[in-house]
Amino acid sequence: MRATVKDVARLANVSPKTVSNVVNGTVPVSPATRERVEQAMAQLDYVPNFSARGLRNGRTGLIALALPDLATPFSAELVHEIVEVAHGERLAVQLEETGNDPQRELELLTRARANLVDGLILNPVALDQSAVAPGMTLPPAVILGEVQQDIVDGVGVDSVGGARAITRALAEGGRRRIAILGVMRHVDAATAETRTRGYREALAELGIPWDPELEIVCDEWQPAGGAAALAGFLETHEPPEALFCFTDSLAYGALSVLAAAGLSVPGDVAVAGFDDLAMSPYAVPALTSVAFSRRHIAEEAVRLLLEQIDDRGRPPRQVVVPFEIRRRASTG
Amino acid sequence: MRATVKDVARLANVSPKTVSNVVNGTVPVSPATRERVEQAMAQLDYVPNFSARGLRNGRTGLIALALPDLATPFSAELVHEIVEVAHGERLAVQLEETGNDPQRELELLTRARANLVDGLILNPVALDQSAVAPGMTLPPAVILGEVQQDIVDGVGVDSVGGARAITRALAEGGRRRIAILGVMRHVDAATAETRTRGYREALAELGIPWDPELEIVCDEWQPAGGAAALAGFLETHEPPEALFCFTDSLAYGALSVLAAAGLSVPGDVAVAGFDDLAMSPYAVPALTSVAFSRRHIAEEAVRLLLEQIDDRGRPPRQVVVPFEIRRRASTG
């Protein structure tokens, strides 16, 4: 059986309260007592019971991270940073997968495993504003991605700006037939919308007429989905001069299809992505992308969450992290 | 303030125990009572307090998953499957990152956050047998990867067999100068050792003399590490006819370097990996790899863990999941 505060207290000849004081370090304890208690803890291999602590003071030291698809490289990079940052704040991270299901997203946000986790970092895909009624009491939560919920804290990239900048970068070599890959039809995805908007704004600024044919639909933002969508496009259309893929994962699929079709990148088609995944410099050819710091996002998200936990009802706040274009071989 | 069993009981005119019975469904409850209680729960938006439940019955419904590096695509695929399988067993997953630190691995395994999680799935890199003394009482734990701990449950692939099979596959076209990428020098990594062993066994079977020069050292199993190691090799050696990379991530780095060096794959060098990541079919060229089911691993790991939780002290068990060679363009 595992040792409890009582066991430690008995062995150290103190009261349970004193043991607690030593463990938590809030109240000063005399060095001699502290020494005795610490020795007793070591001897009994004492580990605090987090359930009991959580029950007593309403905090578990656990936060939940909910992402639509955990299997992607992007999720991995984000999870990694959030776990690391949370660890630095002595928080553990519990993982949830929402699978693009708005119902599941909403459920987490409202009911939550409300009493197991202190707060929630959520990357919703299809959660729309109206779902969260203003009256509801929400758990401390931070939304990742496009800012659409002004009721909750949010952290996101400037998707419109990034899309505009990368579209302009693709146009630099004089290319004007610029396509995008990743427009969503069946899902109401804010990220796809904002990136489309940035693309269109760039076209307007460049004086390039908008051609709806060049907005390639792809509901699955994975290499397989991107490959299938682009392959379908090439069956009925001339290749574009440039292609902006809404994520690097989509771009990998695109590069694969272009290589198979005997089209050279960037000779025939310049290709760019968004996210700048860790492996994008090692794509063939190395992929130009819109980069932003996952660490930065993680830090802001955890910080905002802790602020909310400490001060419920503080007004919601939005943070936008900056992006940067990384030019590599895929755009020449 | 959040509703408790007492609030629900009062509203439904029953005792707290009855509410508990309804929630847990172990003891039969009359339909009428059940109806009243469920209505009261809905009305009060009742959510059970997991800390209290955990304190009371010694189970939290949380398991920990500890991986060396969460940022890799492989981790993402594994995490995804384990979270899904655990979810099916009504378990939540808490994530830990060990960063190849044996100290951290050992700490998790022995002390653990012992009272917050019911069990632990651990993918150790450098944990050696001797670290875990036979006398220690360990929490329920399952080790992922090479079977080296016969004190604990384990789930792994047949790394030796996979490495041998892929080496033989690389030799099929008559190639005899076959190199490997991913041998570890600074880390005592079981996976690297077993894959090296499989490679050497295949060479012996094929009658190909062993050349230590062709065992390329690379301590970092990422595209960047693989690229750097292979680039260094090519500076002082002729290119091999075939290259077995110990993971697909390493292979991505290798493909990138070979393309930059103007070497064709598979024309000049056939390349194969291990893991068969989701994006490997979309590498340029599509990557041949040793495949195994992450889902299978997840199912076995969670199953073994649950068995242990239900029956502490049952003798440790080892599971080996099968592999399969997936031939793609990178080997012709």
Next chain:
DNA sequence: TTGAAAGCGTTACCAC
């Protein structure tokens, strides 16, 4: 600076 007692929300045990 330390001790005693109460209570967090839940469920197991035992009565009815």
Next chain:
DNA sequence: GTGGTAACGCTTTCAA
């Protein structure tokens, strides 16, 4: 089938 009571391990009063 249902209700009381006690206990899980911890921390927060309040006293000394």
